[in-house]
Amino acid sequence: MTPGQLLLFAMGGLANAAYLFIVAAGLSLVFGALRVINMAHGSLYMVAAFVTVVIANQVGAGLGFWAGLLVAVAVTGAIGGVVEVLVLRRVYGREHLVQLLGTYAVSLVVAGAVRIVFGANYRTVASPIPGHLNLGGYSYASYSLFMIAAAIVIAAGVWAMLYRTNLGRNIRAAVADPDLLNATGVNVTRLYTTVFVIGAGLAGLGGSIVAPSQAIGSSIDTDVLVLAFAISVIGGLGSIIGSAVGSLIVGMVISFGLVIPATNPFALAFVFIIMTAVLTVRPRGLFGLPEN
């Protein structure tokens, strides 16, 4: 493998990692703050992707995409608020299986609704950032570089929100001891709703950003969820830094694993081998915190 090819495959791994992190970030935030494994996360991601594609195709790929992104984040945030009030408030504090079933039921409802509203056919939208760059004699899509940048901004934004704002301080306090936080006058119920709305909005942001790079159909919710969960488990459920590192590991393993003849047949299996190894050695993940 020449240095140019090494760079080529590393960039491919980064693009893959960015895609996976964008999807996994909201999942991780919600689990970290609420200790809820949100099986409907992929559904919100899918709704946002459809909303973005529809608006972008109506208005035009450039401006339409950005308008679609804003609308999609607002729509998924609103759906998230409704889901939190109607479903999650009834399952907080109960065992994870109940939470899984509750959010899984939501995912089925959303999947059915999406099929009714948007139909079964796939949709595509042109990239709002067309063009490509040449590095070391190979081409890279400008949009992939945008996705990498977006993933970095999202990671930094969520970290700053958690560690540099009052909201983040309250979220971390709620994770540590919600009753004590409540006693200080903070409305924890509203705080939980806010966190879930932000998590849903992040799912929406992910769906919108990914939309121009792939076909949008009524199954993209489940396509990505398995790898997103694997990333969260490797990095540590609830840790944004863990999600970033987990995405990087998975993205690189897939990128290099598929092109090296000896590892190709096991490229995807390696992801789950790593996940199993992490679970065995450090059950809470590389950067995860132990549950209270």
Added chain:
Amino acid sequence: MNLVPRIARPLFWLALATAATILVGACGGSATSSNGPVTFKGTKKVGYSAPLTGQSALYGHAVSQALNLAADDINAKGGVNGYKIEMDIQDDGTTVPQAVSNTKSMILQDNVVALMGSVTSAQCLAESPIAKQNKVITIDATCNSWQLTTESDIVNPYWVSIVPNTYMEGTAAGRLAASLNVSKIFIVSPKYLFGISETNAFVAALKKANSSVQIVNDPSTWYVPFPTNPRWDSTINAIQAAKPDLVYSNIFAADQINFVKQALAVDPQFFVKYPMTTLVSVDELNTLGSQYPLGMHAYMRAPFFALQNNNPRLTDFISRYRAKYNGEYPSDWAVMDYDAFTIWAQAANAAKSFDADQVVKQIFRAPIRSRCSRTR
């Protein structure tokens, strides 16, 4: 909408597949309005485990629409053996376990009188023994691995296939590639029965016709997991690194759409630099529209736009399909499954029975035999 110019190079094997489908198309009957209300003895169900979700949802959607249209047409003509025919379509999510579960449920609980073959060969391979054990005829128009109809431990006497199999398609594609005067070929294929079967046929035909052609990627990297991660960076970058003269692919549905879209984002001239021979259907063309690249060596099973001339029955089918389904064009899978269903109905009517032995005998008897392609 004008799809024809997007297929830049007419291929001889496209013509072969087309010719086969024209014959099949001739078997399909157009619906004629009945002269009065039709009375039925009752209702019989025909089962179809459909990928309404998952990797092949694009195809399951089209096939389901075509089968519902065919059932309407058959019922308008009095049904089958005096019974109204109702489609029993159950989503399998493009997964084998759910296809197996659906098949058992349709046979044992819904008492279907026939099954339509699923989309992927992996699903059909799992469904066939169940149908055989319960003696339920399966008419297959989509999954096409040659093992399904020729390998002794798999063959099911109640399995009727009207689709060109992987040996035919792979061989035709291999011969074409050998004739293109290329020296370096890159292979990308889904890692399951269909992809492996078709790719093996491609390689065998290619090497037989032109032994000097070099396949530039290692055989262990020919295949991608199926269904795969929606990101195709690895394959696209591997093609850039290998710089082949031709890419041979049989990836399909969502995988092909994602691959083409992401490759064009990497370089709008990607498919000019690395021309691609690939299985395509109307579904991929419809989804990508003007984004579908020119210059592809497309091989298709039943592209309506190439079949339409001088085939009034097919023209009628296209018109009615579009009228019923919001102007959608029928995909290759819709055309073929409509015909498959019609073949079964004709045979069951001729046999005056739903018994699988009787219906299979009729399918292999004139006049259907003289007008339709079929393997067994």
